[in-house]
Amino acid sequence: MHELILKLMRVLFYLMCFSLATTMFGQEVYMNIKEANENPNMVVSLNLNCEEDNCLNTLKNISVFSNLKELKLTSFSGKKVLNISSIQNLEKLTIENSPSINLKDLFKQLENNFNFKELAFNNNQLNDIPKSIKKITTLKTLRIENNPNLELDKIINNIKEVDFLRHLYLGNNGINSMPAQIQDLTNLVTLDLKGNVLTSIGDELNGLLNLENLMLEGNVFEDFFGDINSVELPNLLSLVIDEELSKEEMEKLKNKFEGAKIINLSANPLDNEILPEDTLIDEKVIPDSLVEKEDKVFTYGELTIEKDKVKIFSQAYLHYPKIFKLNMFSEMDKLLFEERFLDTTYANVNKIQYNRDRKIYKRTYENIRLEKFKGDKNEIWFNFKRDQGYGTYLLKNNPEMNAFMGMQWVYVGNLSKKEFKQSFFKLKPEKWYKFGKYKHWTDFRITYNNEEQLFTMILKDLEGFKEIKAYPKFSSRGIEEAQKTYVSRYSNYVRSLDTRKKRFEKSMLRDKSIQHKAVKKNDEKKWDSFQKHFMSEKERELTREEWLAYYDEVIANEKKAMGNASASVENIERSLIMDNYEEGFYVLNNRNRTQETDSIESLTIRALFQDSDSNMLAIKNVLIIEPETKRYRKIKGSLGIEVIRMYLESHQNYILLAQVRNDDVGYVSLDEFRNIKFSKNRSHKFTLSKVSSKIATVGMIRKQLTFYVTS
Numbered sequence: 168m169h170e171l172i173l174k175l176m177r178v179l180f181y182l183m184c185f186s187l188a189t190t191m192f193g194q195e196v197y198m199n200i201k202e203a204n205e206n207p208n209m210v211v212s213l214n215l216n217c218e219e220d221n222c223l224n225t226l227k228n229i230s231v232f233s234n235l236k237e238l239k240l241t242s243f244s245g246k247k248v249l250n251i252s253s254i255q256n257l258e259k260l261t262i263e264n265s266p267s268i269n270l271k272d273l274f275k276q277l278e279n280n281f282n283f284k285e286l287a288f289n290n291n292q293l294n295d296i297p298k299s300i301k302k303i304t305t306l307k308t309l310r311i312e313n314n315p316n317l318e319l320d321k322i323i324n325n326i327k328e329v330d331f332l333r334h335l336y337l338g339n340n341g342i343n344s345m346p347a348q349i350q351d352l353t354n355l356v357t358l359d360l361k362g363n364v365l366t367s368i369g370d371e372l373n374g375l376l377n378l379e380n381l382m383l384e385g386n387v388f389e390d391f392f393g394d395i396n397s398v399e400l401p402n403l404l405s406l407v408i409d410e411e412l413s414k415e416e417m418e419k420l421k422n423k424f425e426g427a428k429i430i431n432l433s434a435n436p437l438d439n440e441i442l443p444e445d446t447l448i449d450e451k452v453i454p455d456s457l458v459e460k461e462d463k464v465f466t467y468g469e470l471t472i473e474k475d476k477v478k479i480f481s482q483a484y485l486h487y488p489k490i491f492k493l494n495m496f497s498e499m500d501k502l503l504f505e506e507r508f509l510d511t512t513y514a515n516v517n518k519i520q521y522n523r524d525r526k527i528y529k530r531t532y533e534n535i536r537l538e539k540f541k542g543d544k545n546e547i548w549f550n551f552k553r554d555q556g557y558g559t560y561l562l563k564n565n566p567e568m569n570a571f572m573g574m575q576w577v578y579v580g581n582l583s584k585k586e587f588k589q590s591f592f593k594l595k596p597e598k599w600y601k602f603g604k605y606k607h608w609t610d611f612r613i614t615y616n617n618e619e620q621l622f623t624m625i626l627k628d629l630e631g632f633k634e635i636k637a638y639p640k641f642s643s644r645g646i647e648e649a650q651k652t653y654v655s656r657y658s659n660y661v662r663s664l665d666t667r668k669k670r671f672e673k674s675m676l677r678d679k680s681i682q683h684k685a686v687k688k689n690d691e692k693k694w695d696s697f698q699k700h701f702m703s704e705k706e707r708e709l710t711r712e713e714w715l716a717y718y719d720e721v722i723a724n725e726k727k728a729m730g731n732a733s734a735s736v737e738n739i740e741r742s743l744i745m746d747n748y749e750e751g752f753y754v755l756n757n758r759n760r761t762q763e764t765d766s767i768e769s770l771t772i773r774a775l776f777q778d779s780d781s782n783m784l785a786i787k788n789v790l791i792i793e794p795e796t797k798r799y800r801k802i803k804g805s806l807g808i809e810v811i812r813m814y815l816e817s818h819q820n821y822i823l824l825a826q827v828r829n830d831d832v833g834y835v836s837l838d839e840f841r842n843i844k845f846s847k848n849r850s851h852k853f854t855l856s857k858v859s860s861k862i863a864t865v866g867m868i869r870k871q872l873t874f875y876v877t878s
Contacts (some may be wrong), residue, residue, distance in 0.1 A: 537614025730866030
């Protein structure tokens with residue numbers, strides 16, 4: 168009865184676990200709206216790309232996803248996001264590449280959702296957000312990223328009354344100064360300002376008494392260390408930067424923000440572990456203290472080897488070159504930042520990869536596009552395209568363009584509007600009935616001539632480079648006002664580009680260090696395994712340098728070394744191979760017999776082995792050797808007394824070498840084999856002359872059996 172109760176309890180426990188697992192893990196993230204509609208109650212996260220999905224229809228019926236917690240809306244062209252208010256479990260909403268959305272309506276729909284926590288706007292061309300955001304009283308996290316025309320002072324004024332706001336992310340918005348109003352956000356715990364064009368930062372942050380996490384990497388500070396000294400953040404726990412600071416400055420920074428973790432992305436965490444470029448992991452260095460030279464005698468640890476008597480202690484030396492192949496890891500790309508720009512086989516800093524047919528998918532690498540901008544009818548106005556995902560790529564890979572935020576470019580040159588369009592905007596269609604393709608670029612640089620107050624834009628694609636002479640201009644202000652900013656904007660551009668260059672080249676150095684470390688660790692593991700599986704006990708006592716010195720001597724004198732090696736079957740087989748013996752015999756059968764070979768009989772011998780005292784022997788391996796034809800065959804035995812089948816020819820004379828279970832070697836010489844008379848049933852018990860492999864050498868055995876080691 169007691170056992171029955173226990174069984175029932177187990178069944179109930181398993182059922183409860185299954186039910187809990189279904190509840191906890193049955194819900195999924197759906198990228199495909201069709202699949203999501205089939206299981207609406209299981210959907211907790213939904214990504215809608217309105218270029219592919221029918222977003223309007225999905226939003227009309229969004230209430231069917233009763234457990235939806237996260238919604239991402241990409242490339243939505245409408246103004247109103249319908250029925251968001253019906254998703255009462257929604258915690259996070261991300262709006263991406265959707266500049267036309269009516270934010271006031273959106274905030275109104277969210278204000279009565281008491282589960283809502285996080286709102287994100289990515290690449291929506293935002294300048295400001297409505298003050299009504301304060302009505303979303305439960306909002307804790309706000310992300311506004313990749314919006315180059317952002318007016319931060321207005322944003323702060325409108326979000327300062329969001330009482331529960333704790334985390335503010337403002338990355339890649341082209342912010343060039345920090346407004347004093349930032350101090351009004353007294354409840355902030357996290358402030359992310361990475362990827363902007365801040366040139367200075369100071370006491371405007373001092374009002375953020377609760378700030379714990381501050382991210383400042385990717386900016387263009389002129390005197391970061393001087394600025395940060397005026398910042399007082401008593402509760403700071405982590406600071407992320409990418410500045411060129413000395414060890415002394417880093418120590419001062421750590422002392423200033425005591426208890427905070429300072430992460431400097433420009434510093435190399437492996438500075439003390441970088442290996443020199445020409446270091447080889449397998450370098451064979453023999454220290455003088457390990458090698459004593461006296462006449463022709465070398466000492467490696469406890470192995471003393473005369474040069475004429477160099478000895479092989481195992482076949483580890485044969486496995487060494489296979490296991491420790493050179494170039495285990497491919498060589499790292501060593502081209503530097505500007506070299507990659509000048510090489511058309513690179514897109515930005517990435518090497519272009521071709522498929523098997525030497526073709527590439529261009530849109531993988533050509534991600535920069537120019538577009539026409541409405542300006543003076545007599546001029547050609549243009550700018551870098553920023554919607555439909557282009558802006559995200561541009562700000563991520565070419566953040567130096569933030570220096571020209573809020574300005575459009577005006578072409579200076581002799582091209583007509585049509586010619587300019589076909590050269591830089593849209594290619595001429597191959598056939599009249601086809602649409603022209605948009606022109607894309609892999610990278611660009613900008614130079615400035617202060618005398619002419621003109622900029623040169625150097626555009627790069629897979630075929631080469633093209634140049635555009637142009638000047639930047641505000642769309643609603645005079646040229647004089649724009650020209651006043653040229654020097655400072657170009658300085659910011661150069662500084663930001665230089666920061667990206669330093670970051671890239673430090674990343675290269677870091678990757679190189681990591682690779683060297685990984686190679687070294689992998690090499691050490693291989694060496695331990697190599698010692699364990701292939702070396703003799705005496706070899707394992709040597710250091711690596713000692714063993715490699717011994718290896719060099721063996722390779723230089725392999726035949727002599729093999730002649731001095733212990734007489735194991737493996738060593739004898741290796742000596743045969745070195746003397747150009749071939750494995751396998753030419754077996755006669757009905758197809759290849761001739762009149763000359765008719766008298767030759769093929770024998771299948773069922774063999775057992777004994778010693779000179781008629782004691783039966785367990786044989787591990789047998790070598791059958793034909794010295795006349797320089798051929799041999801190896802046959803596996805067993806660890807017990809079992810019959811071993813051997814295939815021989817009646818006209819040939821053989822030498823038999825057998826490895827006994829205790830690794831001693833037994834043999835039947837040529838003369839002994841000639842005198843053997845096989846019975847009709849082809850069974851035979853071979854009597855072996857036995858020698859200890861610890862005493863006998865390969866050279867001794869071969870000399871004894873008259874098939875000498877050739878020099």
